[in-house]
Amino acid sequence: MRADTRDFAQLFLNDVPMMDTRAPVEFSKGAFPTALSLPLMTDAERQKVGTCYKQQGQQAAIELGHQLVSGKIKDARMAQWLAFAKANPEGYLYCFRGGLRSQTVQRWLKEAGCDYPRITGGYKAMRTFLLETTESAVRECRFTVVGGLTGTGKTEVIAALRNSLDLEGHAHHRGSSFGKHATPQPSQIDFENRLAIDILKKRHAGIQHFVLEDEGRIVGSCHVPLSLHNGMKEFPLVWLEDSLENRIERILKDYVVDMAAEFVALHGAGEQAFSAFREHLSGSLSRIVKRLGGERFARLNAIMQQALDEQAADGKVDTHRGWIVGLLNEYYDPMYAFQRESKAARVVFAGEQAAVIDYLKAQTEE
Numbered sequence: 035m036r037a038d039t040r041d042f043a044q045l046f047l048n049d050v051p052m053m054d055t056r057a058p059v060e061f062s063k064g065a066f067p068t069a070l071s072l073p074l075m076t077d078a079e080r081q082k083v084g085t086c087y088k089q090q091g092q093q094a095a096i097e098l099g100h101q102l103v104s105g106k107i108k109d110a111r112m113a114q115w116l117a118f119a120k121a122n123p124e125g126y127l128y129c130f131r132g133g134l135r136s137q138t139v140q141r142w143l144k145e146a147g148c149d150y151p152r153i154t155g156g157y158k159a160m161r162t163f164l165l166e167t168t169e170s171a172v173r174e175c176r177f178t179v180v181g182g183l184t185g186t187g188k189t190e191v192i193a194a195l196r197n198s199l200d201l202e203g204h205a206h207h208r209g210s211s212f213g214k215h216a217t218p219q220p221s222q223i224d225f226e227n228r229l230a231i232d233i234l235k236k237r238h239a240g241i242q243h244f245v246l247e248d249e250g251r252i253v254g255s256c257h258v259p260l261s262l263h264n265g266m267k268e269f270p271l272v273w274l275e276d277s278l279e280n281r282i283e284r285i286l287k288d289y290v291v292d293m294a295a296e297f298v299a300l301h302g303a304g305e306q307a308f309s310a311f312r313e314h315l316s317g318s319l320s321r322i323v324k325r326l327g328g329e330r331f332a333r334l335n336a337i338m339q340q341a342l343d344e345q346a347a348d349g350k351v352d353t354h355r356g357w358i359v360g361l362l363n364e365y366y367d368p369m370y371a372f373q374r375e376s377k378a379a380r381v382v383f384a385g386e387q388a389a390v391i392d393y394l395k396a397q398t399e400e
Contacts (some may be wrong), residue, residue, distance in 0.1 A: 035149035039126060042163040045153070046231045047238055051125035053118050053150075055135050056157060064223025066160065067231065072114050074135045075103060096134065108142075115143055119150045132156035161223070164230035171233045171244070172261045178397065179266055180390070181248035181377065182274030184210065184366040185281030187387055188247045191274060194391050197236065197398050198245045204228040207254030209247070212289045212318040214254060216296035216310070225256040243398050271377055272394060273384040282358050289315070290354045294345070312342050319357075326365060334360045 039045070045052070052069040054061055057080040061071040075083065079102045087095035103111065118125070129135035132154045143150045153160065180188050189208070192198040205225050207213045220228065236244070248271065251263050258266070276284075294311045301307035319338060323331045334357045341353035374381075383393045 036151045038152045038154050040154050040159070042153075042160050043234065043238075045126070045160070046164070046234055051118075051122035052153070053115065053122075053125060053127035053139075054157070055127055055129045055139050060130065060157075062221070064161070064221050064227065065157075066227055070118065072111070072118055074111070074129070074139055075099065079103065099138075112142060112146060115139060115150075116146060116148055119143065119148050126151050126153045128153035128156045128160070130157050132159065161227070164227050164234075167230040167234050168226070168259050169261055171237065172259075172265050174242075175237070176243040177265060177269040178243070178245050178382075178394065179248045179269045179271050180245060180274055180394075181271050181374070182276075183281065183370045184362060185285045186274045186276040187280075187284055188274055191387060191390055191394070192245065192247050195245050195394055195398070197241045197243055199229065199232060199236075201229070201247060201249050201253055201258060204232065205253040205256035207256065208288065209249055209253050211321045212315075214314065214318070216293070216300045216314070219254050219256060222256055226259060229259070241398075245394055245398075269380070270382045271380040272390055273374065273381050274390050275384060275386050278359075278362070281362065282355055285358050285362075286351060286354055289318075289358075290345075290351050308346055312346075315342065322365070330360075330364060 044050070046066075049068050052066060054065055054069045054071050055074045056071075057073050057075055057077050058071060059077045059080075061069075061073070065071070079099070082102065083095050083099045086098045115127075127136055127139055127150060129139075132152065133156065136152050136156060140150060140152050180191050182188050189200075189202060192200050192203075202209050202213070204220075206215055206217070206219045208215075219225070233244075246262075246266065246269075248266065249258060249263075251258055257263075293314065294308070297307040297311040297314070301310060315338065316335070319331070319335055326334070337353065337356040337360065341351070341357065344353050345351055383390065385393070
């Protein structure tokens, strides 16, 4: 039998499969990328056991748990656990603290002839390990931030570098008011866990200098870890430049063409997909109505609605360039120009995409 483990680094470095025996509500709040929810108890069962524990003590709670998970219910869950163990012989199981729930599942599996190891310390210890992974990187590593006007392709620069941390990718959000995807963002805990595992793997590969896209404190609904965000206010800044024409085309592709395709992938081709896309795009503009002001919002929204009507009729997206140009010239560019001026002392390099990538790769090699 493989021994129980506390080697959290190896679990995450090797993407080891994990059986999460916590209740579904606990799993939904946050888990790990390779974990599968196979709970010992449902949310309702766990609540009953918790109430019993408070009122009558641990032994009574354990006895109630065994009553609730017995007979056919136990058989059905055992079948799932055994199937997971057979499919993932290199895996482990865990609960919240590595206590009664995971020990119970482990014992039942052994009684069924399956020795399956447990992660001691459970979810809480692994979560603490990942939080410290991010904190230690902020303390010990070098960081460079990539900034630039909207649409200059900062995400493309991040994708081209082996030492980058893709905050928007981990948050499943492009970072602006138009940045939502057709599918939901991860929970805050899942976002933090994904980021920490990315850092862990890259540091294990020898990377000690990371590149980040310049972000606000919040990427959609996900908060950048506070220590990292505070550092981003001080890290050296590389400023990415590109022509207005290229920026317009990049935004058209990202926020119109690709987003429409996301809704088609989610709903299938047809009216439902386009209706959801229209609602998404219109809602994105509406979210900044106070910043735009009533007159400017009404003008840009009218162009957007005309563009959406034409897109629905014949699939053409040319008219979308009208509101994109207006939004860049009248809203985003003045805002970013102010930010650029306020961060001027931190700018160590400025240039177009190829030059910026070459510079950042050279910095990494140093």
